[in-house]
Amino acid sequence: MDLISNLAIGFETALTAQSLFYAFIGCFLGTMIGVLPGLGPVATIAMLLPITYGLDPVSALIMLSGIYYGAQYGGSTTAILINLPGESSSVVTALDGYQMARNGRAGAALSVAALGSFFAGCVGTLIIAAFAPAMTSIAFQFGPAEYFALMLLGVVCAVVLATGALLKAIGMVIIGLLLGLGGTDITSGVTRFAFGIPELSDGINFTVVAMGVFGLSEVIVNLSTPQGREGMLVNKIDRLYPTRAEVRESxxxxxxxxxLGSILGILPGGGALLSSFASYSLEKWIAKDSVPAFGRGNIRGVAGPESANNAGSQTSFIPMLTLGIPSNAVMALMIGAMMIQNIQPGPQVMSSNPQLFWGLIASMWVGNLMLVILNLPLIGIWVRLLTIPYRLLFPVILLFCVIGVYSLNNSVFDIWMLMIFGVAGYVFRKLGCECAPLLLGLILGPMMEEYLRRALIISRGDWSVFLTHPISAGLLLASAAMIVVASVPFISRKREEAFVED
Amino acid sequence: MKLNILSRMIGLAAAGFFSAAVPVQAADTYPDRTIQMIVPYAPGGTTDLAGRIVAKAMGAAFGQSVVVENKPGAAGSLGVGQALRSVPDGYTMAVSGVSSTMIHDLLGRELPYDPKKDLNAVAYLGSSGMVVITGNNSGLKTLADIIERSKKEPGSISFGSAGNASPGHMATEYLASMAGIKMTHVPYTGDSALMTDLMSGRIDFATVGIASVFSHMKAGSVRPLAITSAERISTFPDVPTVAEAGDLAGYEADIWNLLVLPKGTPAAVDQKLNQTINQLMREKGVRESLLEIGFTAREMDIAEIQNFIQTEREKWGKVIRESNINVE
Incomplete structure (x- = not known):
C-alpha cells in the first residue's frame, strides 16, 4: 500500500523530537492567539515568518500549520465563553455555544468542540493523505458561476433557517449585504460609500463588525442588568464534560x-468559510424539533459547525499542497515560507520533498492530538474564568477587543468602528433581531458580487452560464427549492412554533 | 473631506511645533532613536518582504532599530498617506509603489495626500518585472498568438490581473495600446481565484508580478509567454521580453518601490538616507536577498529619482489616456 508507506515516511518525520517540539510551539501559540479575540493567525504567522528563515523547512511548516489550526481551536473558546467570535468560522459556534455556557454547560460545549474538531481533523488528514491529488480537480470545477451559486445558496440558507422571525432575518441579511456594498468596486475601481474617509475605501472589515455586534454588545447587555453585572454563571456550573445524551446527539x-467541511474546504474561493454556516443550517434542518431549540444552547449547533470548520481548515491545505494555490491568507504566508526555503509549492512537492509533504500531513494529525491534550485540561480553567465577577472580567474583554481590532490593520479607525457596531448590535438585540444573518450577508455579499460580475465578464454578458454549467445550475435549483420549502408554511400561516417570534 | 482637512491641520500644527526642534539635532546625529517604516500592504507580500530586507539592513547600518509597521488599505495609499502626514523629522517613512506614487493620482482618485506636492522620495528600493502567463492547456503559445487573435477578433481574448488599474492591468493595456488591439479585462482580488481560473482555462492569460508566480513558473504549472521588463531575467533566460515577443520596441513596464518621507524633512536627513540605502544596495547580502524575491536593486540619487518619477508619470498618464482604464 502506497498510502501506508507514505504515511510511514510522514510519521517518521513528524515524530522526531524536533518536529514534536515545533508542533507543540505552533499549537500552543495558535491556541493563545486564538483565545485573544481579534489577534488572528495571519498577524502571528507574519510576525514569525522571519524566525522561520533559520529553521529547516519541515519544522517551519509544522510550526506554522500548528498556529493555523491552533487558532481555530482557540477561537471557539472565546466564542463559547464570552460570545466573542474572533474569526468568521466561530461566529456560528457562538450562537449555541454561548447559550450553552449561559445554561451552565460551557464545559460540555468546549469539550464537544475540541473532540469534534479532533475527529474532523483526523478525517481531514486522512483525506489529504489519500485523495489530495484526486480532489484537486474539484477546485478546478468551480469557476465564478459556480461560486456565485454556492454563495447564493449560503444566503438563502441563512434566511430560511434563522431562528426568530423570518422577516427580521431577511431584514438582517439585507442590512449585511448593504454594509458589504461599501468599498472599492472591483470592476471599475470606483470607491463606494467611503464618504471621503480613506479607511472606508476597502469596505467594512468583517472582524470588526463581528466583534462589535457579538462581543461588545454582549458586554453592554450584561452590564445593563444587576445579575449580569454580578457574573452570570457563578452557581450554575455543573459537570464539566458532556452527558451521555449530549454525546449521542453530537x-x-x-x-x-x-x-461537509471536507468537501467545502477544498474550494479555494471561500469554501472553507461557508462550511460552518452550511453545517449549522444542515443540523437545524435535520433536527429542527430537538430540545433545546437551536439558538438556545443546542449541542448539535456546536458539534456540527466546529467539526466542519476544522475539517475544512485541514482540506484547505489541498489546493496549496497540490496546486500551489493558497485558499486563504494563512496559506499564502505558508507558501511564502516555503519559497524562502527554496521549495516550490505545487504538485511536484510530493515527489521532490516527500519528507516535507508527508511529514506535514502526519504532523497535522499529531498537532490535532496535541490540541486535544492541551485543551481538555484547560477547559476546567476556562470555565472557572466565568466565575470571575463580571465587573472585573468585562474591562479585560474590552481591552483585548480593542487590542485585537487595532492589530488587524494597525488602525485606530477600526476601534471606532468596533464601538459603533457594538452599539448597533445592542440596538439589534433589543429589537429582537439576530446578528448572524447580518454577518453572513456582510461576508457573502461582496463575494457574491465579485463572482457574479466576473462570471458575466468572462461570458461576455451572457446570463445563461449560470444554468448551462451543471454545478451552478444544481446549486441554484437547491436555493430555489429551499425558498419554496420555507415559504409554503409561511404563506399558509402554519409556520411552526420554533420559527415564530421568541 | 472635512476630517481630512482637520487631520491635516493638526498634522501641520504638530509639524510646526516639532520642526523648531528638528534642525538642532540635524543630520550628524540622525538617527538617534527608532525609525518607523510603514509598509502599506498586508504582511507576507513582496513589498513587505522587500521593505523588511531594507529595514533590517538599515537598522544594522544606523545602529538604530527600524521597525516595519504594516498599514494596509486603499491599495497602499492609506499607509503612504500616514507617513506623508507625519512629523517631517526623518523618523517616519513609508514604502510607496507605482499605484500610491502616481497611478491613483493619475486616475483622479481621492487620496489622503497629493503625490505631486507631499511626496518626498529619498531612495529607490528596487524593481521587479511582471510576466504574461497562460495555463498549460491554452492554445496561445506565444505573445504573437495573443496579438494576432485579438486583431482578428477584438475583445475575444480575456486577461486577468490583480484588479482595476493594478500594475498588471496597466501593463497589459500599455501592451494593447502599443499593439493596437483590444482585449477583455477580468479583475481579481486575490491570487487564488486568478490562478484557478487561469489554470482551468476560464481566462486566456494573466499579467502578474513575477515574484507572485515564481513558484508556478518553476514548477511548470503555468506557461510564461513574456516578461514586461526591458531585459530578460536570469532565472528564465528562455522567456522573451514583451518588446521582443510582441515586436513592440521600447515597451517596458515594471513594479518598483520608493522610500518616501514627508516634504519638509531636513535635506541632510534625505541625503543621509539616500546615501545609506545606495550603499546597502551595493552590498552583496542585500542585493541577493532582494533578488531572491524577484527585485533588482539599483542605485539612484535624489535627482535621478525625481526624473524617474517624472518619466514614469508621463508614460502611465499616456497609457491611461489612450486606453480604457478609468474610474467612472
Whole structure:
C-alpha cells in the first residue's frame, strides 16, 4: 500500500523530537492567539515568518500549520465563553455555544468542540493523505458561476433557517449585504460609500463588525442588568464534560459536519468559510424539533459547525499542497515560507520533498492530538474564568477587543468602528433581531458580487452560464427549492412554533 | 473631506511645533532613536518582504532599530498617506509603489495626500518585472498568438490581473495600446481565484508580478509567454521580453518601490538616507536577498529619482489616456 508507506515516511518525520517540539510551539501559540479575540493567525504567522528563515523547512511548516489550526481551536473558546467570535468560522459556534455556557454547560460545549474538531481533523488528514491529488480537480470545477451559486445558496440558507422571525432575518441579511456594498468596486475601481474617509475605501472589515455586534454588545447587555453585572454563571456550573445524551446527539452532527467541511474546504474561493454556516443550517434542518431549540444552547449547533470548520481548515491545505494555490491568507504566508526555503509549492512537492509533504500531513494529525491534550485540561480553567465577577472580567474583554481590532490593520479607525457596531448590535438585540444573518450577508455579499460580475465578464454578458454549467445550475435549483420549502408554511400561516417570534 | 482637512491641520500644527526642534539635532546625529517604516500592504507580500530586507539592513547600518509597521488599505495609499502626514523629522517613512506614487493620482482618485506636492522620495528600493502567463492547456503559445487573435477578433481574448488599474492591468493595456488591439479585462482580488481560473482555462492569460508566480513558473504549472521588463531575467533566460515577443520596441513596464518621507524633512536627513540605502544596495547580502524575491536593486540619487518619477508619470498618464482604464 502506497498510502501506508507514505504515511510511514510522514510519521517518521513528524515524530522526531524536533518536529514534536515545533508542533507543540505552533499549537500552543495558535491556541493563545486564538483565545485573544481579534489577534488572528495571519498577524502571528507574519510576525514569525522571519524566525522561520533559520529553521529547516519541515519544522517551519509544522510550526506554522500548528498556529493555523491552533487558532481555530482557540477561537471557539472565546466564542463559547464570552460570545466573542474572533474569526468568521466561530461566529456560528457562538450562537449555541454561548447559550450553552449561559445554561451552565460551557464545559460540555468546549469539550464537544475540541473532540469534534479532533475527529474532523483526523478525517481531514486522512483525506489529504489519500485523495489530495484526486480532489484537486474539484477546485478546478468551480469557476465564478459556480461560486456565485454556492454563495447564493449560503444566503438563502441563512434566511430560511434563522431562528426568530423570518422577516427580521431577511431584514438582517439585507442590512449585511448593504454594509458589504461599501468599498472599492472591483470592476471599475470606483470607491463606494467611503464618504471621503480613506479607511472606508476597502469596505467594512468583517472582524470588526463581528466583534462589535457579538462581543461588545454582549458586554453592554450584561452590564445593563444587576445579575449580569454580578457574573452570570457563578452557581450554575455543573459537570464539566458532556452527558451521555449530549454525546449521542453530537455524534451524527460531527459526522455530517466533517463531511461537509471536507468537501467545502477544498474550494479555494471561500469554501472553507461557508462550511460552518452550511453545517449549522444542515443540523437545524435535520433536527429542527430537538430540545433545546437551536439558538438556545443546542449541542448539535456546536458539534456540527466546529467539526466542519476544522475539517475544512485541514482540506484547505489541498489546493496549496497540490496546486500551489493558497485558499486563504494563512496559506499564502505558508507558501511564502516555503519559497524562502527554496521549495516550490505545487504538485511536484510530493515527489521532490516527500519528507516535507508527508511529514506535514502526519504532523497535522499529531498537532490535532496535541490540541486535544492541551485543551481538555484547560477547559476546567476556562470555565472557572466565568466565575470571575463580571465587573472585573468585562474591562479585560474590552481591552483585548480593542487590542485585537487595532492589530488587524494597525488602525485606530477600526476601534471606532468596533464601538459603533457594538452599539448597533445592542440596538439589534433589543429589537429582537439576530446578528448572524447580518454577518453572513456582510461576508457573502461582496463575494457574491465579485463572482457574479466576473462570471458575466468572462461570458461576455451572457446570463445563461449560470444554468448551462451543471454545478451552478444544481446549486441554484437547491436555493430555489429551499425558498419554496420555507415559504409554503409561511404563506399558509402554519409556520411552526420554533420559527415564530421568541 | 472635512476630517481630512482637520487631520491635516493638526498634522501641520504638530509639524510646526516639532520642526523648531528638528534642525538642532540635524543630520550628524540622525538617527538617534527608532525609525518607523510603514509598509502599506498586508504582511507576507513582496513589498513587505522587500521593505523588511531594507529595514533590517538599515537598522544594522544606523545602529538604530527600524521597525516595519504594516498599514494596509486603499491599495497602499492609506499607509503612504500616514507617513506623508507625519512629523517631517526623518523618523517616519513609508514604502510607496507605482499605484500610491502616481497611478491613483493619475486616475483622479481621492487620496489622503497629493503625490505631486507631499511626496518626498529619498531612495529607490528596487524593481521587479511582471510576466504574461497562460495555463498549460491554452492554445496561445506565444505573445504573437495573443496579438494576432485579438486583431482578428477584438475583445475575444480575456486577461486577468490583480484588479482595476493594478500594475498588471496597466501593463497589459500599455501592451494593447502599443499593439493596437483590444482585449477583455477580468479583475481579481486575490491570487487564488486568478490562478484557478487561469489554470482551468476560464481566462486566456494573466499579467502578474513575477515574484507572485515564481513558484508556478518553476514548477511548470503555468506557461510564461513574456516578461514586461526591458531585459530578460536570469532565472528564465528562455522567456522573451514583451518588446521582443510582441515586436513592440521600447515597451517596458515594471513594479518598483520608493522610500518616501514627508516634504519638509531636513535635506541632510534625505541625503543621509539616500546615501545609506545606495550603499546597502551595493552590498552583496542585500542585493541577493532582494533578488531572491524577484527585485533588482539599483542605485539612484535624489535627482535621478525625481526624473524617474517624472518619466514614469508621463508614460502611465499616456497609457491611461489612450486606453480604457478609468474610474467612472
Amino acid at each position: 455524534m451524527p452532527a460531527v459526522l455530517r459536519g466533517t463531511f
